[in-house]
Amino acid sequence: MGPQQPPGAWVDEELGGVRYGLAATVVEEHISPFQRITIIDSQTYGKGLLLDGCWMTAERQERHYHEPLVHPALCAAASIERVLVIGGGDGGTARECLRHPGVAHLDMVEIDGLVVELSRKHLPSLGGDAWSDPRFHLTVGDGIAWAASAPDASYDVVLVDGSDPAGPAEGLFNRSFFQHCRRLLRPGGVFATQSESPEAFRQVHIDTVQLLREVFGHADPLYGWVPMYPSGWWSWTFACPDGPRYREPLAERAAAVAPGCRIWSPRWQRGAFEAVPAFVERQLADAAAQP
Amino acid sequence: MGPQQPPGAWVDEELGGVRYGLAATVVEEHISPFQRITIIDSQTYGKGLLLDGCWMTAERQERHYHEPLVHPALCAAASIERVLVIGGGDGGTARECLRHPGVAHLDMVEIDGLVVELSRKHLPSLGGDAWSDPRFHLTVGDGIAWAASAPDASYDVVLVDGSDPAGPAEGLFNRSFFQHCRRLLRPGGVFATQSESPEAFRQVHIDTVQLLREVFGHADPLYGWVPMYPSGWWSWTFACPDGPRYREPLAERAAAVAPGCRIWSPRWQRGAFEAVPAFVERQLADAAAQP
Numbered sequence: 001m002g003p004q005q006p007p008g009a010w011v012d013e014e015l016g017g018v019r020y021g022l023a024a025t026v027v028e029e030h031i032s033p034f035q036r037i038t039i040i041d042s043q044t045y046g047k048g049l050l051l052d053g054c055w056m057t058a059e060r061q062e063r064h065y066h067e068p069l070v071h072p073a074l075c076a077a078a079s080i081e082r083v084l085v086i087g088g089g090d091g092g093t094a095r096e097c098l099r100h101p102g103v104a105h106l107d108m109v110e111i112d113g114l115v116v117e118l119s120r121k122h123l124p125s126l127g128g129d130a131w132s133d134p135r136f137h138l139t140v141g142d143g144i145a146w147a148a149s150a151p152d153a154s155y156d157v158v159l160v161d162g163s164d165p166a167g168p169a170e171g172l173f174n175r176s177f178f179q180h181c182r183r184l185l186r187p188g189g190v191f192a193t194q195s196e197s198p199e200a201f202r203q204v205h206i207d208t209v210q211l212l213r214e215v216f217g218h219a220d221p222l223y224g225w226v227p228m229y230p231s232g233w234w235s236w237t238f239a240c241p242d243g244p245r246y247r248e249p250l251a252e253r254a255a256a257v258a259p260g261c262r263i264w265s266p267r268w269q270r271g272a273f274e275a276v277p278a279f280v281e282r283q284l285a286d287a288a289a290q291p
Numbered sequence: 292m293g294p295q296q297p298p299g300a301w302v303d304e305e306l307g308g309v310r311y312g313l314a315a316t317v318v319e320e321h322i323s324p325f326q327r328i329t330i331i332d333s334q335t336y337g338k339g340l341l342l343d344g345c346w347m348t349a350e351r352q353e354r355h356y357h358e359p360l361v362h363p364a365l366c367a368a369a370s371i372e373r374v375l376v377i378g379g380g381d382g383g384t385a386r387e388c389l390r391h392p393g394v395a396h397l398d399m400v401e402i403d404g405l406v407v408e409l410s411r412k413h414l415p416s417l418g419g420d421a422w423s424d425p426r427f428h429l430t431v432g433d434g435i436a437w438a439a440s441a442p443d444a445s446y447d448v449v450l451v452d453g454s455d456p457a458g459p460a461e462g463l464f465n466r467s468f469f470q471h472c473r474r475l476l477r478p479g480g481v482f483a484t485q486s487e488s489p490e491a492f493r494q495v496h497i498d499t500v501q502l503l504r505e506v507f508g509h510a511d512p513l514y515g516w517v518p519m520y521p522s523g524w525w526s527w528t529f530a531c532p533d534g535p536r537y538r539e540p541l542a543e544r545a546a547a548v549a550p551g552c553r554i555w556s557p558r559w560q561r562g563a564f565e566a567v568p569a570f571v572e573r574q575l576a577d578a579a580a581q582p
Contacts, residue, residue, distance in 0.1 A: 010310060017315075017334035018518070019301065023308035043308035199518055224566075225516065225524040227309070227490055232523020233516040263568045271565025275515075278549065278556040 011040050011048075013055045015200060015230045020055065022048065022228070027122060032114040034168045039122045045228070047122050049090060051115070051163055055228040059125055062092050067264035068224045068272065069159060069192055069236050070096035071257060074103070075249030075266075076238075078188025079156045081105065086143030086172065088161035089115035091127020097159070098133050099257050106136050107155075111168050113140040144171045147180040155184050160193035165204060173208055178215040182241060190246050195221055195237040198280050200230035206280065210287040212239045220244055221280070222272040224263065247273055302331050302339075304346045306491060306521045311346065313339065313519070318413060323405040325459045330413045336519070338413050340381060342406070342454055346519040350416055353383050358555035359515045359563065360450060360483055360527050361387035362548060365394070366540030366557075367529075369479025370447045372396065377434030377463065379452035380406035382418020388450070389424050390548050397427050398446075402459050404431040435462045438471040446475050451484035456495060464499055469506040473532060481537050486512055486528040489571050491521035497571065501578040503530045511535055512571070513563040515554065538564055 012021035024042035031037075038050040046059030057065065070093055074080050080102040085093050089110035097103055110116055116138065119126055130136050139146065147158075158181045162169035171177055172193070181191050195208045198221075205221070212219035216239035226234045238246035249266045258265050276284075303312035315333035322328075329341040337350030348356065361384060365371050371393040376384050380401035388394055401407055407429065410417055421427050430437065434451075449472045453460035462468055463484070472482050486499045489512075496512070503510035507530035517525045529537035540557045549556050567575075 012310075012312075017313060019303075019310075019312045019314075021303075021310045021312070023310075045309075199516070223562075225490070225522070227522040227524065231516070231518040233518065258569065261569050263570070265567075265569040265572065267572070268566055268568055271514075271562045271567070274562025275559055275566055276556075276562070277554045277559055278552050279554070281556065281558070 011042070011050070013050065013053060013230070018200070018230065020228055020230070022058070024048065028118065030114060030118070032112050034112045037112070037114055037118055039118055049115075049119065049123065052167060054164065056163065057090050057092060057123070057126065058228060059123055061226070061228055062090070062126055063262040064224065064226045065194070065234070066092040066096045067261050068222060069093060069161060069194060071254070071261070071264045072222060072238055072246050072249065072269050073157050073159060073190040073192040074100045075253045075257070076246040077156045077190040079186065082155045083107070083157045083159070084109070084150070084155045084184065086147065086158070086160045086162065087169070088159070090119040090123060091116070091130050093159055093161045094130040094136055095126065095128040098130050098135060099260060100253060101256065102253065103135060107139065108136065109139045109141055109143040109146045111140070111142055116140065144177055147177060147184060150184050152183050153186045156186050156189045158184055158189070158191045162194065164196065164201070173204070175211060175215060178212060182216055185241065188242060188245070189240070191216065191239045192246070193237055195235045197229060197231045197233050198223070198235055198277060199233045205235055206283045206287060209237050209284060212237055213288070215239070217241050218244045220247065220273055221276065222269065223275045224272055302333070302341070304341070304344060304521070309491070309521065311519055311521070313349070315339065319409065321405060321409070323403050325403045328403070328405055328409055330409055340406075340410065340414065343458060345454065347454065348381050348383060348414070348417065349519060350414055352517070352519055353381070353417055354553040355515065355517045356485070356525070357383040357387045358552050359513060360384060360452060360485060362545070362552070362555045363513060363529055363537050363540065363560050364448050364450060364481040364483040365391045366544045366548070367537040368447045368481040370477065373446045374398070374448045374450070375400070375441070375446045375475065377438065377449070377451045377453065378460070379450070381410040381414060382407070382421050384450055384452045385421040385427055386417065386419040389421050389426060390551060391544060392547065393544065394426060398430065399427065400430045400432055400434040400437045402431070402433055407431065435468055438468060438475060441475050443474055444477045447477050447480050449475055449480070449482045453485065455487065455492070464495070466502060466506060469503060473507055476532065479533060479536070480531070482507065482530045483537070484528055486526045488520060488522045488524050489514070489526055489568060490524045496526055497574045497578060500528050500575060503528055504579070506530070508532050509535045511538065511564055512567065513560065514566050515563055
């Protein structure tokens with residue numbers, strides 16, 4: 001059990017002289033082999049999860065993150081029969097994927113089994129019915145090793161739902177990992193990853209987009225909001241070898257999931273891909289112009 | 292002078308069980324006839340301003356707010372000869388307006404002269420050259436009364452740069468005020484106001500957009516990010532009597548200001564108008580359908 005706090009205390013993530021806090025009590029805190037895992041109960045956003053003191057998700061703030069990661073990819077790939085999720089231990093990404101009836105098999109590879117266990121116990125709405133869906137296959141293990149050893153062209157969609165590039169997620173932001181993700185894609189497949197904040201992690205964001213463009217040929221960031229993440233301004237980047245097919249959702253798939261979405265819609269997505277701030281557009285152009 | 296704090300202390304705005312804080316020291320704090328005014332010096336975003344404990348602006352986070360308020364309006368109105376700014380005491384809105392060479396006369400009506408005085412002293416980069424620009428005319432007074440008494444068709448652009456609808460800014464969010472703002476516009480004129488957060492002030496945001504649609508005939512929200520404002524997710528709403536001319540910037544005016552912008556570009560603006568979250572789109576449709 002973690003530290004006991006008085007009611008009305010604050011749980012904050014601090015980063016570089018800025019903090020975001022929720023009035024909350026700590027429910028459970030554990031040190032796993034990979035990280036410190038904290039479950040909190042907040043006044044405003046329900047139960048929530050922190051890893052190593054960084055906000056990951058909360059019951060009433062999770063759709064801001066999961067819908068933008070999942071639906072642009074799942075509404076665009078030529079087929080969505082086989083999906084790989086790397087990370088995503090809270091279950092929210094799997095849940096959104098499995099709302100698409102075209103998904104026949106979803107592998108989720110999460111490195112920390114205790115994140116899954118505590119999320120199922122305290123944040124059951126995150127995974128929803130995914131945990132018992134016969135299409136859902138959980139492996140507790142290293143997603144980087146999984147990507148390196150899975151056969152060529154074995155997935156239609158690969159989604160990376162990891163934390164910041166430090167600790168266990170560090171290897172999810174490099175060329176070798178992205179090259180394997182590309183190798184895993186079937187023709188017409190789509191890759192997506194959270195790609196940090198253009199405000200709070202500007203250089204990591206730019207470097208990630210640029211590297212994905214180099215590895216896949218086509219990659220574009222999409223901008224949205226996750227209030228609990230540093231600066232609140234967040235991005236996800238989508239990549240395809242055969243053209244930017246992620247930019248326009250297939251109408252039939254979009255119509256099947258849009259009514260159940262809180263943030264995402266085809267219109268929102270079009271805007272979110274266009275809303276590249278001027279300083280990012282200039283930095284990406286500079287990066288592309290370098291030899 | 293305000294309270295002395297140790298170096299590395301936090302200055303936070305708290306709202307509904309959520310807080311956003313900067314590591315900062317308080318430089319000056321005063322109670323004006325209208326509000327408590329606090330000037331801080333932060334590690335990360337430079338000097339900053341709070342009114343009644345709410346974050347208003349900071350030297351290195353102000354363009355996130357001022358560019359989206361100003362350029363969609365100034366790049367769209369048929370003429371931009373005469374501009375009215377209500378509020379805006381820190382000077383940032385006037386500075387962005389005056390970057391447009393077509394502006395011949397700008398009236399700024401700020402209710403609290405002490406906000407102007409402290410901003411000029413501590414945040415000189417906010418107003419920049421605006422304070423000494425011969426086109427700039429400051430009146431310390433009530434912007435609501437100004438709007439009620441100014442002649443019909445006396446401005447090309449009316450911008451409202453006020454704080455949340457409580458205290459001195461309360462009257463900036465109602466039908467009578469908006470009707471006067473419409474009355475002030477010349478043909479082809481554009482009105483714009485900050486319109487709160489769809490996350491942290493959801494109902495105020497929806498009501499403001501809906502009311503502007505009723506009063507002007509055409510109004511649309513644009514979504515961006517101001518990390519220090521509640522939730523980080525912010526909106527500005529643009530309105531015109533003669534059609535949604537604010538949606539597409541005039542190329543020549545845009546080209547004159549875009550190179551000096553950090554966030555805004557014609558592309559960013561197109562995206563920011565499209566990125567209406569699904570729950571807002573549904574609520575606006577419901578509001579419009581009511582008798």
